[in-house]
Amino acid sequence: MSVIYKADYVLPMDGSDPHTPGEVWVESGKIIRVGQGISATNPQAQVKNLGKCAIMPGFVNAHSHIDYTLSRNSHDALNLWQWLHRVGFRKGQTPDYELIAASARLGAAECARSGITCLADCSFSGAAAYAIDEIGLRGIIYKELFGQSMGADYKRQFALVLEEIRRLQEAVSGRISIGISPHSIYTSAKEVLSLCAKTYADINIPLSIHLAETGAETQFALHGTGPIADWRRSLGYEVNPSGCTPVQILEDAGLLRENVLLAHCVHITDAEVKKISSSGAGVAHCPRSNAYLGAGIFPFSSFRAEDARTGIGTDSSATCLRIDFFEEMRFAAAIHRAKAQDAQAVSAKEILEMATKGGAAAIGMGDVTGQLKRGLRADIIALDLGAMLPGEDIYMSILSRSPADVILCLVDGLAVDEDIDARTQELAYLMEQHTIA
Numbered sequence: 001m002s003v004i005y006k007a008d009y010v011l012p013m014d015g016s017d018p019h020t021p022g023e024v025w026v027e028s029g030k031i032i033r034v035g036q037g038i039s040a041t042n043p044q045a046q047v048k049n050l051g052k053c054a055i056m057p058g059f060v061n062a063h064s065h066i067d068y069t070l071s072r073n074s075h076d077a078l079n080l081w082q083w084l085h086r087v088g089f090r091k092g093q094t095p096d097y098e099l100i101a102a103s104a105r106l107g108a109a110e111c112a113r114s115g116i117t118c119l120a121d122c123s124f125s126g127a128a129a130y131a132i133d134e135i136g137l138r139g140i141i142y143k144e145l146f147g148q149s150m151g152a153d154y155k156r157q158f159a160l161v162l163e164e165i166r167r168l169q170e171a172v173s174g175r176i177s178i179g180i181s182p183h184s185i186y187t188s189a190k191e192v193l194s195l196c197a198k199t200y201a202d203i204n205i206p207l208s209i210h211l212a213e214t215g216a217e218t219q220f221a222l223h224g225t226g227p228i229a230d231w232r233r234s235l236g237y238e239v240n241p242s243g244c245t246p247v248q249i250l251e252d253a254g255l256l257r258e259n260v261l262l263a264h265c266v267h268i269t270d271a272e273v274k275k276i277s278s279s280g281a282g283v284a285h286c287p288r289s290n291a292y293l294g295a296g297i298f299p300f301s302s303f304r305a306e307d308a309r310t311g312i313g314t315d316s317s318a319t320c321l322r323i324d325f326f327e328e329m330r331f332a333a334a335i336h337r338a339k340a341q342d343a344q345a346v347s348a349k350e351i352l353e354m355a356t357k358g359g360a361a362a363i364g365m366g367d368v369t370g371q372l373k374r375g376l377r378a379d380i381i382a383l384d385l386g387a388m389l390p391g392e393d394i395y396m397s398i399l400s401r402s403p404a405d406v407i408l409c410l411v412d413g414l415a416v417d418e419d420i421d422a423r424t425q426e427l428a429y430l431m432e433q434h435t436i437a
């Protein structure tokens, strides 16, 4: 099928200026051409004129956990380690799979409604892979593992995780890649991180890890002290100070490299920022989650100075309150300007670049999605600009939109299914039937 989408604004997000008006030609799920006058020279193609809209690449959510939608707003004022203890699906407090699957479906639909076409999601259950497949989104689902709870039997259990990854990859469409995610350096010992590095060398699957999210993580790693160390000891785990920072631990394990996505990176030095940036690893900046969990503020200016592959992530709606990518982007712009005491610290355009092209590069999918460019997949959104007044800056105007303004959301040129109401009802019904242990 060949369709030319036309609108008052087309933003390629590839470094070029917006086309006003502009057109995007989509054929067989791919972008064929972007620019002006395309329909005039191709009268055989179907034309969809969206009028006063902005067409742009869909957003890339560089770090999420859609499995956790059911825990949204369940507890207030928890620090990360308290959150992990109270809300996290740990041994003995994991909801039934049926419930997690419905939770993931609602989370996926909320992403789509928000203009997100591609996710990098960490999922312990694997339900997120089926959820984004069903809804029609693209993404990488990193199968999450907690190395410490595997105990001495970790090699056999790790092999089972790899088997599950293979099984999941076979069960879902080609839009979805299954990767692996050792949760963090404080829940997976060195031996498990090394096994992950070996896996990477053997089968080259994408990997993601939460890294340097809190100051407590650095304290845990360097000295074996602080609230995370205390929490791990209270659960019966051994805590041995390594004398290294979280970034050093990851580097020693051989996991600072391309196709590795580091979520958070809040508490790191400028030298470590340099190291991460030159390693080719991607970084997921989760501004609202870091703020609500009291974790801190991502060193945006340091990463920008090193031209790191950086995207924006919502984390789960159980830490950011709700999946609203526009709110996430606005919060990022506001907090970095406030921190720097400089309104020029980051522009609306730079935020939108991070949310599209930057996110795709961070998760290793820059040659697939994140820009309107010939040859990339047709992952496209259109935003209603009906309320836009003459003289508005187009990038600021887009940043001020909301999910209700997303009037078109395509992956591979096909509309994604974003029925939030039905999925909210389904999840609410199931939650009333189940008791979460």
Ligand SMILES: [Zn+2]
Pocket (backbone or CB within 6 Å): 063, 064, 065, 122, 210, 263, 315, 316
């Ligand atoms: Zn996370």
